[in-house]
Structure formats: structure tokens, C-alpha cells
């Protein structure tokens with residue numbers, strides 16, 4: 001098993017020259033029974049100026065990019081159509097600030113699961129690139145005060 005992972009990683013390293021967009025540290029928290037949404041965290045770096053325009057996952061009815069702003073001391077979230085990716089700069093999507101939500105989950109996320117995510121990025125010349133990502137589901141830690149969803 002460990003050997004197989006090493007081969008996959010080597011393969012990725014060899015392929016890296018052809019890739020314009022790199023996504024790393026993709027993770028989500030295990031969901032509680034009945035929980036219909038989950039936040040996905042990842043870091044994304046595009047070599048060229050681009051926009052993150054779409055995300056899909058087979059486990060979610062919809063995936064949204066959310067931005068969070070402070071408005072007179074009140075935290076507000078809204079879905080945004082795209083996220084700007086400056087050339088060469090790592091953009092982090094976490095539990096606060098800009099984040100990605102899996103909505104209408106088709107089944108609960110269990111620790112140890114891998115959830116596929118397909119991220120579409122559009123470059124200035126309108127060319128698009130799709131990046132397939134495996135999101136690692138980690139056990140939820142109730143001790144940490146995290147951004148849980150919430151009604152919009």
C-alpha cells in the first residue's frame with residue numbers, strides 16, 4: 001500500500017512540468033449524522049493568472065465557493081461566482097474567509113474517506129483546465145471551534 005502511494009507521488013512529480021495549477025492539502029471534516037453540508041479546505045496555486053470558476057463532487061448535490069466579510073461586526077457569507085487566482089500566488093481556502101462548501105451531501109463523510117473533487121480553472125485566454133483532487137476526510141474534533149454551517 002505504502003509502495004503504491006510512493007509510485008503515485010513519483011508519477012505526479014514527473015507530470016508536474018505540464019501542470020499550470022497545483023492543489024494541495026485538500027481535506028474535510030467527518031460529518032455528523034444528518035449534516036448536509038461540509039467545508040472543504042485546500043490550497044491552490046496557478047502559474048498564470050486565472051479564476052477558479054467551478055467545483056463539482058459526486059458526493060454533493062452542489063458545491064459553492066463562499067466569501068466571508070465583516071459588515072458592521074457581523075460576519076456575512078455569500079456564494080461567489082469565481083475566485084481570482086493571482087499568478088504564482090498560493091490561495092488558501094479554509095474554514096473561514098473564502099471557503100468551499102459541499103452542499104446537499106448524498107451520504108455522510110467518514111474519517112478516512114477520500115472524496116473526489118473536480119476543480120475547473122479558467123485562464124485569461126478563456127482556456128480551461130480541470131484538476132481532479134482527492135479530499136481526505138479527517139475526524140471531526142469538537143474541541144476546536146470551527147466554522148460550521150449555518151444557514152445562509
Ligand SMILES: [Cu+2]
Nearest residue numbers: 066077101149
Ligand atoms: Cu459557507
